[in-house]
Amino acid sequence: MKMTPLITSAVMHFGEMGSRWGFNRTVGQILALIVLHDKPISAQEIADGLNISRGNTSMGLKELQSWRLIKQHLVPGERKEFFIPAGDIWTLANRVFEERRKREIDPTMSLLRDLLLDTPANDTEANAQEKLTEIHDLLESVTAWSQELQNLGPEKLNTLMKLGSGVGRMLEIKDKLLPGKSTVN
Amino acid sequence: MKMTPLITSAVMHFGEMGSRWGFNRTVGQILALIVLHDKPISAQEIADGLNISRGNTSMGLKELQSWRLIKQHLVPGERKEFFIPAGDIWTLANRVFEERRKREIDPTMSLLRDLLLDTPANDTEANAQEKLTEIHDLLESVTAWSQELQNLGPEKLNTLMKLGSGVGRMLEIKDKLLPGKSTVN
DNA sequence: ATAAACTTTCAGTAATTTCTGAAAGTTCAG
DNA sequence: CTGAACTTTCAGAAATTACTGAAAGTTTAT
Numbered sequence: 550m551k552m553t554p555l556i557t558s559a560v561m562h563f564g565e566m567g568s569r570w571g572f573n574r575t576v577g578q579i580l581a582l583i584v585l586h587d588k589p590i591s592a593q594e595i596a597d598g599l600n601i602s603r604g605n606t607s608m609g610l611k612e613l614q615s616w617r618l619i620k621q622h623l624v625p626g627e628r629k630e631f632f633i634p635a636g637d638i639w640t641l642a643n644r645v646f647e648e649r650r651k652r653e654i655d656p657t658m659s660l661l662r663d664l665l666l667d668t669p670a671n672d673t674e675a676n677a678q679e680k681l682t683e684i685h686d687l688l689e690s691v692t693a694w695s696q697e698l699q700n701l702g703p704e705k706l707n708t709l710m711k712l713g714s715g716v717g718r719m720l721e722i723k724d725k726l727l728p729g730k731s732t733v734n
Numbered sequence: 735m736k737m738t739p740l741i742t743s744a745v746m747h748f749g750e751m752g753s754r755w756g757f758n759r760t761v762g763q764i765l766a767l768i769v770l771h772d773k774p775i776s777a778q779e780i781a782d783g784l785n786i787s788r789g790n791t792s793m794g795l796k797e798l799q800s801w802r803l804i805k806q807h808l809v810p811g812e813r814k815e816f817f818i819p820a821g822d823i824w825t826l827a828n829r830v831f832e833e834r835r836k837r838e839i840d841p842t843m844s845l846l847r848d849l850l851l852d853t854p855a856n857d858t859e860a861n862a863q864e865k866l867t868e869i870h871d872l873l874e875s876v877t878a879w880s881q882e883l884q885n886l887g888p889e890k891l892n893t894l895m896k897l898g899s900g901v902g903r904m905l906e907i908k909d910k911l912l913p914g915k916s917t918v919n
Numbered sequence: 920a921t922a923a924a925c926t927t928t929c930a931g932t933a934a935t936t937t938c939t940g941a942a943a944g945t946t947c948a949g
Numbered sequence: 950c951t952g953a954a955c956t957t958t959c960a961g962a963a964a965t966t967a968c969t970g971a972a973a974g975t976t977t978a979t
Contacts (some may be wrong), residue, residue, distance in 0.1 A: 553825040555849055555859045559866060562845045569838045573937065574805075583754065584861040591955075601865070602939045607957055628947075628954055636869040642876075653754045660747045664740055674740045677770040681744060683823040694895040705905055720890050757969065777926075787969045792927055813924055813977075 550594040556585050571649050572612060575601055579609045581620060584641070589622040589631035616648050621625070639703050650695060654688055661685040735779040741770050745784070750909055756834050757797060764794045765803060769826070774807040774816035802829050824888050835880060838871055846870040 552560070560581040567577025578599050583590060596606040610632060613619045618641055622631045634641060661681050669675035698706055709716070737745070745766040745805040752762025763784050770777060795817060798804045803826055807816045819826060846866055854860035883891055894901070 551858055553855060553859050554863070555808065555852065555854070556862050558849060559862065561809055562842065566838070567795055575937080576852070579757045587858075587861045603956085604940065604958075605938050608938090611957085612873070630956080638865065638872055642872055653751070657747065659753055660743070664743060667740065669740070670738060673736055673772075674738050677738070677741050677744065677774045685821055685825055690892070690895045694897070697898055697901065700899070701902055701905075705902060707875070708905055709901070710735070713882055714885070716882065716888060716894070717886055720737055720886075723828055760967075789929085789970065790968050793968090798928085815926080829920075 550590060550598050552587070552598055556582070559585060570645065571652065572616070575599070575605055576609045576612050579606065580613055581615075583619050583632050584634050584638075589624060589633045591629050591631050593629070595632075611714070615642050643699065647699070650692065654692060658685065658688050658692070661688070735771070735775060735783050737783055741767075744770060747797055756837065757801070757829065760784070761794045761797050764791070765798055768798075768804050768817050769819050769823075774809060774818045776816050777815050778814070780817075801833050828884065831880070833882070835877065838876055843870065843873050843877070846873070 559733065560578050563581035564574040564578035567574045567580075570577065572580075580596060582595060592606050592610060593602065595601075596603045599606075601609075608617065614621075619632050620635045622633045624631050637731050641662055661684060664681055665678060665685065669678050699708075701709070707727075712719070737738070745763050748766035749759040750762040752759045755762065757765075764780055767780060775840075777788065777791050777795060780786075780795075781788045784791075786794075795804065803820050804817050805820045807818045809816050820829065836890060846869060849866055850863060850870065854863050883894075897904070
């Protein structure tokens with residue numbers, strides 16, 4: 550398990566970014582190591598490579614599995630477990646995106662739905678509910694939209710992204726194309 | 735500054751979600767309070783309402799201003815400063831999105847660019863660089879795409895989101911519409 | 920210039936999160 | 950069944966992050 554300067558820099562950076570991406574430093578480092586290392590890598594090698602305890606490594610791996618970013622890889626003849634990325638870069642990015650949506654948006658949507666069921670007790674509450682409705686609707690749109698995009702699959706999504714400003718032009722004439730799909734604003 | 739049960743629940747929740755959204759509990763609470771309160775609100779009222787120190791309030795407000803989520807509002811005849819949201823819900827969501835892109839993606843892009851300048855020292859590094867290139871390209875696409883979407887402006891973006899699965903169908907026939915814009919895969 | 924009414928800063932403290940390592944748990948070969 | 954080779958758990962320690970409140974700073978009125 551050689552940690553070349555290049556890999557070390559990348560691993561350190563992913564560690565620092567880790568917390569911003571929804572997990573902690575160690576988890577970020579472990580992920581980077583597993584992704585950048587082409588061969589399957591064992592928990593012990595990770596602990597050694599990153600200078601962290603075996604226990605911490607175990608927790609980190611568990612966390613990464615709960616995010617579905619890595620998976621186990623059984624090497625015949627070896628007793629210990631090895632780990633590899635759960636898919637290509639695109640898949641991993643998608644998983645992070647999806648998992649974060651679950652943690653960052655879904656709980657709020659759920660609370661907002663509940664809060665909006667009550668009848669406002671006074672003007673102050675009525676006003677607050679209006680705002681909460683706006684937030685709820687926005688989050689709902691974003692959620693639906695992002696699911697839509699995921700359903701498109703990698704290729705089409707890429708086409709769409711590469712389309713760039715063409716999207717705007719396309720929207721302007723879309724009604725000629727899809728007459729049934731009127732804008733619901 | 736009345737904290738009705740509805741507002742209290744929402745403020746508490748935004749506090750708990752705060753850390754997941756890129757700021758801390760207090761900052762989340764302050765934001766919720768300012769957004770849900772229709773009238774401009776003073777720092778002292780916020781500190782009292784949330785039971786936090788005046789100092790902490792000041793720091794929180796500063797942070798929210800750096801995110802461009804709130805702005806000051808001068809009330810004639812009053813010496814103290816009042817605060818209001820920096821725009822409508824859509825604007826605020828956009829700001830959060832943009833700010834997070836700056837904090838979560840840009841630094842990584844920058845590091846990756848640097849790391850990819852070096853010539854790989856061996857096979858291990860060559861392989862790692864390939865992966866890093868993939869990551870870089872993905873982040874670049876996502877960044878460009880999200881900027882593109884922001885340029886569309888609220889209305890068109892909404893149209894696009896409401897379009898739902900129509901996007902897929904539209905893509906299939908887009909070449910007839912925009913012959914010059916070939917897919918660059 | 921002074922003072923009142925406010926805001927900001929920051930050193931120290933408190934709260935929270937992360938990490939360690941020893942102990943307990945699991946799996947498997949013999 | 951036993952023990953070797955591994956993994957997981959979790960209580961306590963360490964590291965990090967957030968908060969307080971007193972002091973310093975700013976602004977405005979007189």
